[in-house]
Amino acid sequence: MPEKFDVIVVGAGPAGTSCAYSCAKSGLKVLLIERGEYPGSKNVMGGVLYRKQMEEIIPEFWKEAPLERPVVEQRFWMMDKESVVQFGYKGLEWAVEPYNNFTVLRAQFDQWFAQKAVEAGALLINETVVTECIVENGKVVGVRTDRPDGEAFADVVVLADGVNSLLSKQLGFHREFRPDEVALTVMEVINLPKEKINDRFNLEGNHGTTIEIFGDSTQGNLGTAFLYTNKDSLNIGVGTTLSSMIKAKLKPYELLDYLKKHPMVRPYIEGGESAEYLAHLIPEGGYHSVPRVAGNGVLVVGDAAQLVNAIHREGSNMAMASGKMAAEAIFEAKKEGNFSESSLNRYKEALYGSFIIKDLEKYKDAAHTFEKYPQYFKDYVPMMNQAMSKFFTVDGTPKREKQKEIMRSVTAEKGTFKVMQDIYRAWKAVK
Amino acid sequence: MSTTNIEEKQFLLRFKCDTKSHLTVLDHDVCMTQCPDKLCTVFCPAEVYKWEGKRMQVGYEGCHECGSCRIGCPYQNIKWEYPKGGHGIVFRLA
Numbered sequence: 001m002p003e004k005f006d007v008i009v010v011g012a013g014p015a016g017t018s019c020a021y022s023c024a025k026s027g028l029k030v031l032l033i034e035r036g037e038y039p040g041s042k043n044v045m046g047g048v049l050y051r052k053q054m055e056e057i058i059p060e061f062w063k064e065a066p067l068e069r070p071v072v073e074q075r076f077w078m079m080d081k082e083s084v085v086q087f088g089y090k091g092l093e094w095a096v097e098p099y100n101n102f103t104v105l106r107a108q109f110d111q112w113f114a115q116k117a118v119e120a121g122a123l124l125i126n127e128t129v130v131t132e133c134i135v136e137n138g139k140v141v142g143v144r145t146d147r148p149d150g151e152a153f154a155d156v157v158v159l160a161d162g163v164n165s166l167l168s169k170q171l172g173f174h175r176e177f178r179p180d181e182v183a184l185t186v187m188e189v190i191n192l193p194k195e196k197i198n199d200r201f202n203l204e205g206n207h208g209t210t211i212e213i214f215g216d217s218t219q220g221n222l223g224t225a226f227l228y229t230n231k232d233s234l235n236i237g238v239g240t241t242l243s244s245m246i247k248a249k250l251k252p253y254e255l256l257d258y259l260k261k262h263p264m265v266r267p268y269i270e271g272g273e274s275a276e277y278l279a280h281l282i283p284e285g286g287y288h289s290v291p292r293v294a295g296n297g298v299l300v301v302g303d304a305a306q307l308v309n310a311i312h313r314e315g316s317n318m319a320m321a322s323g324k325m326a327a328e329a330i331f332e333a334k335k336e337g338n339f340s341e342s343s344l345n346r347y348k349e350a351l352y353g354s355f356i357i358k359d360l361e362k363y364k365d366a367a368h369t370f371e372k373y374p375q376y377f378k379d380y381v382p383m384m385n386q387a388m389s390k391f392f393t394v395d396g397t398p399k400r401e402k403q404k405e406i407m408r409s410v411t412a413e414k415g416t417f418k419v420m421q422d423i424y425r426a427w428k429a430v431k
Numbered sequence: 432m433s434t435t436n437i438e439e440k441q442f443l444l445r446f447k448c449d450t451k452s453h454l455t456v457l458d459h460d461v462c463m464t465q466c467p468d469k470l471c472t473v474f475c476p477a478e479v480y481k482w483e484g485k486r487m488q489v490g491y492e493g494c495h496e497c498g499s500c501r502i503g504c505p506y507q508n509i510k511w512e513y514p515k516g517g518h519g520i521v522f523r524l525a
Contacts, residue, residue, distance in 0.1 A: 127517025164498040277440035279476030279495040
């Protein structure tokens with residue numbers, strides 16, 4: 001007789017582990033299933049972990065979690081071939097408790113987090129693929145795995161199986177994703193001594209910097225690159241929508257090597273030693289791509305529910321918050337002894353009432369707009385660079401004349417009306 | 432030194448290979464006759480797919496399990512599963 005649990009969670013990433021941890025904490029019997037050798041062994045992230053949502057699960061986690069650096073500075077680069085327009089913010093209020101966000105290495109962080117769920121009472125089983133949900137009378141009652149006699153049963157199955165979520169697709173919660181709904185991102189971890197990192201990024205002690213890079217970092221395609229500081233390594237990566245990659249016939253690793261060799265980037269990573277290369281998809285379809293998230297005996301959380309705000313590089317925090325919301329809905333359902341969709345829809349209501357879906361809704365047209373009108377990345381970033389170059393090059397031209405010249409060059413290329421239209425369209429997509 | 436090509440990048444990784452491929456090209460004729468661009472050979476981040484004149488060679492051993500080929504194949508011609516539990520790529524860092 002296979003064992004029966006209150007909850008089976010599929011996938012020990014931030015969403016699944018949050019859910020398993022929260023369920024176990026409230027006394028439920030939890031099975032957490034991970035397909036990798038250990039939690040984190042299949043997981044990839046650029047590297048920013050936000051404090052707020054993690055803290056709501058484990059208060060003061062920064063005192064014991066394996067973190068790299070608290071981020072005290074966030075820079076944004078609009079990069080052209082041999083130049084960059086930069087802006088950013090550095091604030092030392094982010095260098096002290098409660099912090100704003102941290103860089104992390106996921107293989108280490110996820111192991112630690114899953115261990116916390118185990119300490120809270122969850123049973124973690126690694127090296128196990130869930131091949132399908134067991135459905136009886138229209139209700140998910142358990143999972144089938146690739147282990148011999150590998151069936152397990154529960155009142156609720158939580159699908160935290162990541163961006164590809166084959167399981168929620170199997171249940172008919174969503175169709176196959178289109179190439180414009182996912183971003184293919186590749187990155188490298190490059191080892192560099194701490195002193196070098198602190199010198200190059202103008203940092204003190206364990207303080208960290210993140211740089212988001214637009215424009216030539218993706219050769220004008222819809223996407224971004226990033227350069228983040230760890231303790232004694234850097235994470236450098238680049239991604240575009242899979243559809244852009246296909247359209248431009250880009251090889252992702254060649255794009256990464258292009259970025260690494262870029263004259264604006266090269267000095268930061270010079271002399272570093274590559275330690276790991278990683279590729280992963282990011283669900284970036286946004287609001288319109290969120291699948292059905294609740295059914296009879298089943299909930300979908302994290303990347304599997306497409307909960308990513310690409311514009312603000314938020315994902316793992318949404319994953320954690322959604323995992324916790326799912327746990328709360330399960331706890332209420334357990335009190336009633338009712339695990340039907342209508343009961344579990346408490347999770348959907350919480351999700352849609354929270355910052356997660358509100359933020360996805362705010363940017364619901366952004367990806368589509370920027371994909372359809374590539375001029376923002378392709379034309380305006382170089383234009384911005386040229387304008388700055390012109391304005392700050394002292395050549396005896398009066399500044400008022402320079403301003404006029406810059407405006408003329410922008411409108412001459414596109415026409416005043418086109419420019420106004422572009423500005424309006426971009427504003428509408430993110431307002 | 433930091434890597435300069437895909438071979439060096441893949442060399443950094445640890446894989447626990449299964450003996451059986453988790454990626455299957457459903458119909459090699461489709462690649463041959465309908466797909467002049469062979470897009471999977473371009474966008475696959477691990478260069479798993481290599482066109483060998485007549486057949487698509489699938490080097491599943493180096494797969495990152497990202498899912499791009501399943502979503503990006505214009506003919507839905509790739510059956511994509513997870514490697515057996517505990518197998519496939521093993522990330523140690525990020």
